Amino acid sequence: MVVVSSPGRADFLNTHQDYKGLPVVPAAINLRLYMSAKPTGGKVFTVKSLDLERYGEPSTDTFEVKVNEMLEKGFFGNYLRGVVNVMVKRGLAEKLRGMDITIKSEIPIGSGLASSAALEVSFAKLLDHVCGLGCTKKELAEIAYAAENQEAGIPCGRLDQYGVAFGGIIKLECRPPFRVEPLPFRTLTFAIIDSGVRHSTGAIHPKRQQEIDRALKKLMESKSVPEKLKAKLGYRFDQPRWEDLHEKDLQDYLSILDYKSRMRVVFTLRMQRLTDLALKVLRFEPLGKEELISTLGLESWKRIQRSPDGERNYRILGEIMNEQQSLLRDLYEVSIAEIEDICSEALAAGAYGAKISGAGMGGSVIALVKNEEEGKKVVKVCLSIGSKDGWVSKVGEGVRVERP
Incomplete structure (x- = not known):
């Protein structure tokens, strides 16, 4: 029996920016998906999800080493079929072998913690390991991305995969060649709160992209906008x-833009500026007072000044x-009352900061906390106001083979 596992990921910084080609900063968490497999020697995969079975949802699938059709939208097997499809299209069909697979996951589904990416990456790593494909981490991520974006038809970026x-905390550049920079500041602890409100990326991303x-x-069509500025723009969000x-x-x-489309543009620029500042912290680069005040404001600076060294x-x-x-709340309109309540309670309980993890309109909140004890306090408070579940997590490792 071969066992592979993948982490969930916290959408730490620059949410809703990857599909625009901007860098993003995901952090792997300790919640993991486990995939156990027994190679059969044939060319057929049989898959069973113990979690979906427990929820009373469709939990089994069977497919072959070929370009498989996608089934109903949202079906978990589509992500796995997508991985096989991508590998077959890349000329790997002869190397692939069928397996009987069982899936057990600690990552809640539809909660903004990359449950689908964990599924895809685990399966890609499983095939890589068992079939001797020799894939790098980057190649596994690209296979998983193509499986979700191109095969399953979900308009996602590359952040999750x-x-x-x-694993760890990385800066991912979301334009070719998609460089990855591991960031050295990893001693972070997160409280992760599942709101219990389920969301679908497929319902959020296309609308914001259209705006x-x-x-x-x-x-681009305005005569008042200089050509020099238009050269930095374009007609499509990416x-x-x-x-x-x-x-x-x-x-x-x-001012020539309608209110909503103007907000989306301003959001994109301000999020990037904040992320640039955070990256300096995560690289242990020095920051000056003026830079902090100009980006975060005077009140934030005062709170920073009051903090112990x-x-x-x-x-x-x-x-x-x-x-x-x-x-995310005011300019991108992807927060909801339940998320705002969780963020407020987390901050009141001592968290340094709290934000949506994932596309929004539900899902999870990640809160940065001092240590595990403080994280447990945040989780307890958020559960008391009706949140579905909560965990405390250090920064986790990436996909790995648990049992060869």
Whole structure:
């Protein structure tokens, strides 16, 4: 029996930016999905999810080493079929062998903790290990991404698959060649709160992408926008050189946009600026007072100043998380009352910062806490207001073979 496991991931920083080609910062967590397999020697896969069986949902699938059709939308087997499809299309069919597979996961489904990516990456690693494919972590992440995005038709970016495959805390550049930078500041502890409100990425991403496209079309077709600025833009959400744009560059032209599309553009620019600041902390680079005040504001600076020296970097990261949550709520409109209540209670219980993990409109909140004891306090308080579940997690490892 071969056993492979993958972590869930916390969508730590720059949420809703990967599909725009901007860098994102996922953090692997200790909750893991386990995939046990017995090779059969044939060309047929039989799969059983113990968790879905317990929930009374469709929990089994059977498919072959070929380009398989996708079944009903949201069916868990589509993600696995997608992995096989990608490998077959890449000329690996002769190497693939059938297996009997059992799945058991600690990662709640639809909670913004990358349960589908953990499923895909585990299966890709399982096939890689058993069939001797010799895949790198990056290749596993790309196979898993193609399985979800191209085969299953979910309009996701690469955040989840790379976060799960590599583990730790990474900066992922979301334009080719998709460079990964492991970040050295890893001594972080998170309280993870499942709101119990289920969400679907497929319902959120396309709408926000369309709103940004609408803004870009208006800017590109406006005679008042200089050609030099248009050269940094484009007509599609993933075409602008967002990281080279500043809010002041667009300030004189935002008024020609409708309210919603204007908010989506401003959100994109402000989230990136906050993430740039956080990356300096995660690389242990020095930060000046003026930079902190200009990015986070005077009140945040005062809270940072009041922090003990040993906690200052955690406080800065917490302030950045809080500011990004405000942008997700106010400018991207992907938060809901239950999420806001969890964030407020987590902060009141002592968390440095709290924000949505994942696409939003439900799912989970991640809160940065001082240590495991403080994390347990945050979880207890959030459960008392009706949250479904909660965990305390250090930064986890990426996909791995548990039993060869």
